[in-house]
Amino acid sequence: MADRRTFQRALAAALLLPALPARAIPRMQTLIKPPRLRRGDLVGLVAPSGYTSDAAIEKAVRHIESLGFRVKQGAWLREVWGNYGGTVAARIADLHGMFRDPEVKAVWAIRGGSGCISLLKHLDYALIRANPKVLLGYSDITALHLAIRRHAGLVTFHGPVASSTPSAYADGHLLSVLMEPQPAYTIAMAPENAQRAREEPHYAVRTVHGGVATGPLVGGNLSLVSALAGTPYAADWKDAILFIEEVNEEPYRIDRWMTQLDLAGGFDKAAALMIGICENCGPQGEGSSLTLDETLDVHLKPLRVPAVTGYSFGHIRHQFTIPLGIRARLDTQVQTLTLLEPAVT
Secondary structure, three states, rough: OOHHHHHHHHHHHHHOOOOOHHHHHOOOOOOOOOOOOOOOOOOEOOOOOOOOHHHHHHHHHHHHHHHHOOOEEOOOOOOOEEEOOOOHHHHHHHHHHHOOOOEEEEOOOOOOOOHHHHHHHHHHHHHHHHHOEEEEEEEEHHHHHHHHHHOOEEOEEEEEOOOOOOOOHHHHHHHHHHHHOOEEEEOOOOHHHHHHHOEEEEEEEEEEEOOOEEEEEEEHHHHHHHHOOOOOOOOOOOEEEEEEOOOOOOOOHHHHHHHHHHHHHHHOOOEEEEEEEEEEEOOOOOOEEOOOEEHHHHOOOOOOOEEEHHHHHHHEOOOOOOOOOOOEEEEEEOOOEOOOOOOOO
């Protein structure tokens, strides 16, 4: 009976999949900012990527409520299909439902994982553009950020997932960016990460090329940015500050993805490259390998634009929130990123 009910729910959700071939999706040039969040707002909790658990949902709800918001759980939040949070149809249904609901003011992914890339050709970008609201998450959620930025023109937010372990640094920057529109907002790197760098050098800020650069912010998880190269959802970093992070990958994979991106778009076209903290991305095993820094330097040293590593974003606890599409200024001398316009209205 349980299997039959699951099949029936999946079949019903499949009917909700829009027929949106990628070639028919317009590319939006005009940037739309979502309305700012306010205390008491309703936040939609979804699993557009990997599957979740009751324990993670409880943790996420506590986190969201501790920030002063209310929670609406997606109808398909607890679905499991392989290692995904339900079928493509189920995950699309939850995303569309949250954007369609006028009471929901933000859509927050409970986790990353894998699978968001399969949603992109089924998203109703016109619906999303007509109902602008905060979309928040990182890791695999990068696929949604890049596609929605390109085809709906909506500012979305690379930041903690709802089940992330909270920190004062992460929550403080999150709430400032989402709730307090400011003409300029400067983000310094997390002192907790600087402290940790004493024992784990990859947490340290490192300047490969110094300088000041200005441009819109674009990027996310390296494997996803690379996977979307050459597709209708690819990142466009010309004259932009390209930000990249990764986790649990060996240097040779980092090198392959960086090479693919350079071949596809040319890092020299970016205004700057900003690499986050790449956790557990050093050599594994006993074989010969470049270090993470050596691997990154293969791609960063030939550039003539500011390039830094170890900035406070990525698969880490103390991370700042990055609004995609917003103009910003990277200053390598003082190690800050300044948003040059509000990310919300």
